[in-house]
Amino acid sequence: MDQRTGVGLVGTGFMGKCHALAFQAVRATFPDTLRVRLRRLVDVDPAVTEAFARAFDFERWSTRFEDLIEDPDVLIVAITTPNFLHQEMALAAMAVGKHVYCEKPLALDAAGARTMAEAAERAGVKTLVGYNYLRSPAVGLAREVIRSGGIGDVIHFRGAHFEDFLADPAAPRTWRLTRATAGGGALGDMGSHVVSLARHLVGGIEEVMGATQTVIAERPDPREPGRRLPVDVDDQAQALLRFENGASGTLETSWLAQGRKMGLTFEITGTRGAILFDQERMNEIRLFQGGGPRRLHGFKTILMGPDHPHYACFCPAPGHGLGFNDLKTIEVKALLDGIRDGTPIDPDFRAGLEIAQVIEAIQLSAAEGRWVRPDAL
Ligand code: NAD
Numbered sequence: 179m180d181q182r183t184g185v186g187l188v189g190t191g192f193m194g195k196c197h198a199l200a201f202q203a204v205r206a207t208f209p210d211t212l213r214v215r216l217r218r219l220v221d222v223d224p225a226v227t228e229a230f231a232r233a234f235d236f237e238r239w240s241t242r243f244e245d246l247i248e249d250p251d252v253l254i255v256a257i258t259t260p261n262f263l264h265q266e267m268a269l270a271a272m273a274v275g276k277h278v279y280c281e282k283p284l285a286l287d288a289a290g291a292r293t294m295a296e297a298a299e300r301a302g303v304k305t306l307v308g309y310n311y312l313r314s315p316a317v318g319l320a321r322e323v324i325r326s327g328g329i330g331d332v333i334h335f336r337g338a339h340f341e342d343f344l345a346d347p348a349a350p351r352t353w354r355l356t357r358a359t360a361g362g363g364a365l366g367d368m369g370s371h372v373v374s375l376a377r378h379l380v381g382g383i384e385e386v387m388g389a390t391q392t393v394i395a396e397r398p399d400p401r402e403p404g405r406r407l408p409v410d411v412d413d414q415a416q417a418l419l420r421f422e423n424g425a426s427g428t429l430e431t432s433w434l435a436q437g438r439k440m441g442l443t444f445e446i447t448g449t450r451g452a453i454l455f456d457q458e459r460m461n462e463i464r465l466f467q468g469g470g471p472r473r474l475h476g477f478k479t480i481l482m483g484p485d486h487p488h489y490a491c492f493c494p495a496p497g498h499g500l501g502f503n504d505l506k507t508i509e510v511k512a513l514l515d516g517i518r519d520g521t522p523i524d525p526d527f528r529a530g531l532e533i534a535q536v537i538e539a540i541q542l543s544a545a546e547g548r549w550v551r552p553d554a555l
Contacts, residue, residue, distance in 0.1 A: 184217035186246035188267060189258030190230040193281050197256045198234045200506035207491050207507050212514040217252050218245060243267060247274055254279060260353040261360050265290045272297050277304040279513050283370045284530035286361030288555045291534035295527040306513045306523050307530035309374035311442060313508035316463045318487030320453045321379055329448030335380045335427030336445040337372035340435035350400035351407045363411030365390060366537050369431040373536045374525060375444055381423045387549045388417040388540030393434055417540045461499040
């Protein structure tokens, strides 16, 4: 009997390809984890789905999501569809006892995320949300340094995620640009990565004060470019954060940030040092640790290498660097290890709910002009 864990993937877009690459790479990269078998692929366009299935050696493909649910050989369902489909697909998979690996943001809003988290806990299945930047060796090192007291007590977090992929007003109104299909704008799409990093590195967020703006209020209809459609989500957002441990912070995000391609950054200040990270330079962190003669004070750049989390599984030589897709391979390993060992996986749907609560608190704060506690939502 084939002992490999059957994987079903839905979606063949940007994230669908990342998931498929990661499931293929994981065994060779991390030989001690579960073996997987790409059992089934689903997407809406038959020609695209067939070509993708052939490229990645999926055993079967179809355009019916139910085929994944009904297949007894599919143990893990990986969901890479637009946000509005995550909830119904995940609930259907968990109802028949399948583990679910779902792209972020988990749902359209906190209520949807709560339904998913509670269903996962009732079903007793493993879940994982695709906040892949948490898997970066550089972020792992930053966490180790902070946890071991290497910058003293954390007093401030400054996180941003800036890209420019929607800076052109002629970019069509795709699913990311309506509340009904995306849940939110840049804040939910990109700001949620900042929230995931803030929680991972600093801790829980107790209260937020936010502002959001829709700068480009209409965009061309993708099917009829002469026609313009309204945009009802934010293009950019800002928030003040108060952490449970007393630290304060800021979050900024925009998909109109001219020139920024993958500007996911953080600067964490402690009582004795600071750490800087920029995903555009994902293979390094900059670390300042006080002490010694003041004239020698300054940030040092640490290039990632085999001494840092997961790096050696990809490459024995320091400074050569990992790429974005490698983060997904590390993420898939976390999922498979959690399934094999029955141990908690972070971020699971409960953590995805907590991130959704922070995003919704910022949206509510922006609408009502007051501080909002995420745990009240
Ligand atoms: P995309 O538009 O490139 O791909 C979406 C895919 O879903 C398409 O192939 C589409 O045909 C398919 N699809 C749509 N409706 C479907 C249905 N009913 N049944 C089956 N397939 C269907 O989008 P994307 O950029 O890959 O984003 C998908 C998800 O991944 C979103 O939730 C997004 O927020 C998330 N995402 C995460 C990251 C990350 O860094 N983790 C990056 C980009 C996107």
